[in-house]
Amino acid sequence: MTNKIAIITGGSRGLGKSAALKLAQQGVDVVVTYHSKEAEAASVVAEIEALGGKAAALQLDVGVSSSFDHFAQRLRAVLAQKWQRSSFDFLVNNAGVGIYNPIAQTTEEQFDQLVNIHLKGVFFLTQKLLPLIADNGRIVNVSTGLTRFALPGYAAYASMKGAIEVFTKYLAKELGPRKIAVNVVAPGAIETDFGHGAVRDNKDLNNFVASQTALGRVGLPDDIGGVIASLLNQDSGWINAQRIEASGGMFL
Numbered sequence: 001m002t003n004k005i006a007i008i009t010g011g012s013r014g015l016g017k018s019a020a021l022k023l024a025q026q027g028v029d030v031v032v033t034y035h036s037k038e039a040e041a042a043s044v045v046a047e048i049e050a051l052g053g054k055a056a057a058l059q060l061d062v063g064v065s066s067s068f069d070h071f072a073q074r075l076r077a078v079l080a081q082k083w084q085r086s087s088f089d090f091l092v093n094n095a096g097v098g099i100y101n102p103i104a105q106t107t108e109e110q111f112d113q114l115v116n117i118h119l120k121g122v123f124f125l126t127q128k129l130l131p132l133i134a135d136n137g138r139i140v141n142v143s144t145g146l147t148r149f150a151l152p153g154y155a156a157y158a159s160m161k162g163a164i165e166v167f168t169k170y171l172a173k174e175l176g177p178r179k180i181a182v183n184v185v186a187p188g189a190i191e192t193d194f195g196h197g198a199v200r201d202n203k204d205l206n207n208f209v210a211s212q213t214a215l216g217r218v219g220l221p222d223d224i225g226g227v228i229a230s231l232l233n234q235d236s237g238w239i240n241a242q243r244i245e246a247s248g249g250m251f252l
Contacts, residue, residue, distance in 0.1 A: 003029045003053065005088040006232065007075070007129070009062055010034070010095025012041035015142065015187065018225025019092055024048040024055070026229060031078060031088070033060035033071075033095065056082055062095045062121035063113065068128040075132065087134040090232045093122045093164075094142045100153045111156050118160035123167060136179045138232050141168050143243065145188040149251040161186075165243055172241035181240040185227050188247025190219040214249025223248070 006023050010016040011032025020030045021044070030048055034041035034057060041057035048055035056078050060071050079085050096118055099110050122141060133139070143165050146158035165184050172182040189209040209218050227246045230236060
């Protein structure tokens with residue numbers, strides 16, 4: 001039986017890397033995209049191949065929607081060359097940036113960057129890849145716990161993610177006839193270099209988050225990678241159009 005294939009945007013590090021490796025451990029082959037960290041993406045590919053799987057890395061700037069046609073062409077070529085397939089099974093829309101600024105100080109440039117990466121990018125990349133997603137496939141969009149609880153400074157970022165949570169429901173509805181399930185994973189605060197590594201490197205912030213989390217610590221990338229992988233497991237096929245928060249119980 002041939003392996004399933006997952007496409008993970010922003011798969012060179014952090015949550016995307018964790019999801020890629022968790023999927024590889026389950027026998028899923030992976031194509032990771034990276035923005036600028038080519039060496040790190042190549043390292044992820046090597047780790048997956050060491051696990052016995054197939055993998056590839058493609059450059060992609062999810063904030064530039066005009067590049068998506070070309071990306072789809074390159075993806076088609078990789079699928080044909082490496083897997084002798086014209087489709088893939090799972091899409092994980094993970095790539096993103098964090099911008100922290102109170103509403104009063106948020107610039108239009110920052111707002112537009114967040115729109116292009118987190119909303120427009122996800123919408124139109126998914127649109128371009130729909131012909132390549134196999135029927136009975138899955139899509140997982142990555143959101144944030146900040147759509148449920150509000151922390152000052154994240155208004156613009158969380159607003160984009162809130163839009164993605166609505167978009168997920170519409171995707172699930174429209175792709176239902178193709179038996180493609182679509183869900184959202186909403187991480188809580190995670191120790192990565194996201195947002196300049198604030199949660200990981202700021203001891204006071206880390207302690208505060210841990211104190212407000214039922215399980216008493218800040219999340220780690222593997223806490224989220226495992227959740228994403230579990231939603232793509234064959235036993236999770238009946239979960240559809242849902243927001244799954246993986247935060248260890250923040251702000252209950």
